[in-house]
Amino acid sequence: MSLNFETLRKNILKYVKEHVNPGRYQHTLRVEETAIRLANQYGADVESVRLAAVLHDACKDFESKKMTKFAKNFLKREGIEIDLSNAGTAILHGLAAADLGYRIYGIKDKDILYAVAFHTTGWYKMSLIGKIIFIADYIEPERNFNKVKKARKLANKDLDRATVFKMKNSIRHLAKDENYIYIESVKIYNHWISK
Amino acid sequence: MSLNFETLRKNILKYVKEHVNPGRYQHTLRVEETAIRLANQYGADVESVRLAAVLHDACKDFESKKMTKFAKNFLKREGIEIDLSNAGTAILHGLAAADLGYRIYGIKDKDILYAVAFHTTGWYKMSLIGKIIFIADYIEPERNFNKVKKARKLANKDLDRATVFKMKNSIRHLAKDENYIYIESVKIYNHWISK
Numbered sequence: 001m002s003l004n005f006e007t008l009r010k011n012i013l014k015y016v017k018e019h020v021n022p023g024r025y026q027h028t029l030r031v032e033e034t035a036i037r038l039a040n041q042y043g044a045d046v047e048s049v050r051l052a053a054v055l056h057d058a059c060k061d062f063e064s065k066k067m068t069k070f071a072k073n074f075l076k077r078e079g080i081e082i083d084l085s086n087a088g089t090a091i092l093h094g095l096a097a098a099d100l101g102y103r104i105y106g107i108k109d110k111d112i113l114y115a116v117a118f119h120t121t122g123w124y125k126m127s128l129i130g131k132i133i134f135i136a137d138y139i140e141p142e143r144n145f146n147k148v149k150k151a152r153k154l155a156n157k158d159l160d161r162a163t164v165f166k167m168k169n170s171i172r173h174l175a176k177d178e179n180y181i182y183i184e185s186v187k188i189y190n191h192w193i194s195k
Numbered sequence: 196m197s198l199n200f201e202t203l204r205k206n207i208l209k210y211v212k213e214h215v216n217p218g219r220y221q222h223t224l225r226v227e228e229t230a231i232r233l234a235n236q237y238g239a240d241v242e243s244v245r246l247a248a249v250l251h252d253a254c255k256d257f258e259s260k261k262m263t264k265f266a267k268n269f270l271k272r273e274g275i276e277i278d279l280s281n282a283g284t285a286i287l288h289g290l291a292a293a294d295l296g297y298r299i300y301g302i303k304d305k306d307i308l309y310a311v312a313f314h315t316t317g318w319y320k321m322s323l324i325g326k327i328i329f330i331a332d333y334i335e336p337e338r339n340f341n342k343v344k345k346a347r348k349l350a351n352k353d354l355d356r357a358t359v360f361k362m363k364n365s366i367r368h369l370a371k372d373e374n375y376i377y378i379e380s381v382k383i384y385n386h387w388i389s390k
Contacts, residue, residue, distance in 0.1 A: 086385070168370040175363040175370070178388045186381050190281070193373045 005047045012054045012105060020061045027140065028057055035136035042159060044128045051107065052115040052133045059096035064089065070096035074117055077102070082184050091182050094119045121185040122167050122192070131159045138166045145173075164192050200242045207249045207300060215256045222335065223252055230331035237354060239323045246302065247310040247328045254291035259284065265291035269312055272297070277379050286377050289314045316380040317362050317387070326354045333361045340368075359387050 017025050032053035039049040059067055068084065071092040075082065077099075084092070098117035101107040114123060115130040119137050123130065139152045139162075147169055154162040167189040174181045212220050227248035234244040254262055263279065266287045270277065272294075279287070293312035296302040309318060310328040317329055334347045342364055349357040362384040369376045 164373065168373060171370045171376070172367045175366045175384070178359065178363060180385055180388065181366070181381050183378060183381060183385075186376050186378060189370070190375055190378075193375065 005051070008105060008107075009050060009054055012051065012058065012101075015100075015104075016054060016058045019059070020057060024057055024060060027142065028054055030140040030142060031056065031133070031136045034140045035132050038132045038136055038155065038159070039129075041156070042128060042132065044132055048109060048112050048129050049115075049132055051101075052112045052119075052129055053136060055097050055101045055105075055107075055112075055116050056094065056119045056133055056137060057097065058100055060089070060093040062089075062093065062096060064092075067092045067096045070099040074099040074102070074113075086180065087182060087184075088180070090120055091184075094121075121182065122163060122188050124188055124191050126163065128159070131163050134166060135159065135162050138162075160195075164189075167192055200246070203300060203302075204245060204249055207246065207253065207296075210295075210299075211249060211253045214254070215252060219252055219255060222337065223249055225335040225337060226251065226328070226331045229335045230327050233327045233331055233350065233354070234324075236351070237323060237327065239327055243304060243307050243324050244310075244327055246296075247307045247314075247324055248331060250292050250296045250300075250302075250307075250311050251289065251314045251328055251332060252292065253295055255284070255288040257284075257288065257291060259287075262287045262291045265294040268298070269294040269308075281375065282377060282379075283375070285315055286379075289316075316377065317358060317383050319383055319386050321358065323354070326358050329361060330354065330357050333357075359384075362387055 013028075016028055020028070032050055035049045035053040036046055038044070039046045059070060062070070067089060071084065071087075074095045075084075095117045098113045101116055102113060107113060111127040111129040114127065115133040117123075118126070118130065119133045122134055126134065135151075135155045139148060139155055147165075151162060151165055151169075154165050167185070171181060171186060171189060208223075211223055215223070227245055230244045230248040231241055233239070234241045254265060257265070262284060266279065269290045270279075290312045293308045296308060296311055302308060306322040306324040309322065310325040312318075313321070313325065314328045314332050318325065321329065330346075330350045334343060334350055346357060346360055346364075349360050362380070366376060366381060366384060
């Protein structure tokens with residue numbers, strides 16, 4: 001990976017800049033920064049983490065049909081069967097970006113691809129890279145929600161606890177606002193709290 | 196129903212007294228009281244509501260195997276397919292009590308049986324009686340949780356909104372405490388918030 005890491009990162013960032021709104025592009029850079037910090041702290045491969053970070057929201061502004069098509073590519077390739085019938089863009093854009101990374105940028109590293117694919121919902125089995133992206137996206141410096149201080153504190157102490165914290169609070173937040181709760185994310189939460 | 200209502204109610208209450216702990220027996224009487232008040236307010240059949248109320252927790256102290264057996268009887272008879280593999284007693288005891296009501300007490304009224312069966316999770320389609328039992332169980336006078344005042348206020352104004360309120364707060368509460376969230380109850384919540 002290290003041979004062409006800089007080029008690959010630049011190419012992906014160029015793509016992101018062209019395909020998402022400026023605010024989201026800046027968010028991407030902040031997630032990368034935060035992810036680097038966590039990677040150093042927890043001993044993860046920094047280049048892998050950076051690639052996952054720059055890629056994670058690359059498809060967020062896709063129109064729905066394209067996003068779904070990319071997402072399905074990823075799931076089919078990985079042999080993952082989850083119900084997408086009620087999955088909104090919040091769920092689909094990560095899966096789509098993993099497909100983009102694989103097909104367009106030749107990223108074959110499963111830890112990177114899964115980190116990107118499941119950065120919103122988390123997943124049953126999460127690598128260190130997966131947890132770092134999941135958390136970095138949640139606590140990057142401009143995030144400003146009720147419990148973000150607690151999330152940042154947990155992220156510095158215990159990545160697994162921070163992971164469960166994001167999962168449970170995402171569900172609580174959706175329920176509070178009477179928004180649709182994606183069923184798979186509750187199954188993933190149930191898996192994590194029973195560990 | 197009215198012909199032998201008093202006898203039927205007495206017989207069920209006798210069973211409840213013999214099969215649940217004294218605290219739960221008193222809770223049952225308070226749910227009945229609250230349910231009567233709501234039935235009068237919203238124009239539901241008071242005798243049906245009272246039968247559902249006295250029956251609703253009749254199986255709560257069953258041992259797990261018996262509870263599961265009764266619960267499965269009810270689901271099979273109604274042709275309902277839901278996954279019970281991770282359903283705890285919180286979910287099962289209502290289904291079991293509906294079976295008890297049908298088999299032992301000859302209650303055939305679906306509104307009563309479904310009100311009993313789904314008094315914890317709610318259900319996709321809920322009758323007026325179903326909503327009343329669902330809410331009465333939540334707001335009876337001795338209930339004392341964070342948002343019970345809000346729940347009581349809503350119950351007096353709008354039974355549907357109170358129903359969604361219980362559904363969403365049950366999910367929030369489980370997530371807050373990192374407890375298992377029964378998947379079917381999230382599906383039911385998703386159904387209700389999309390109405």
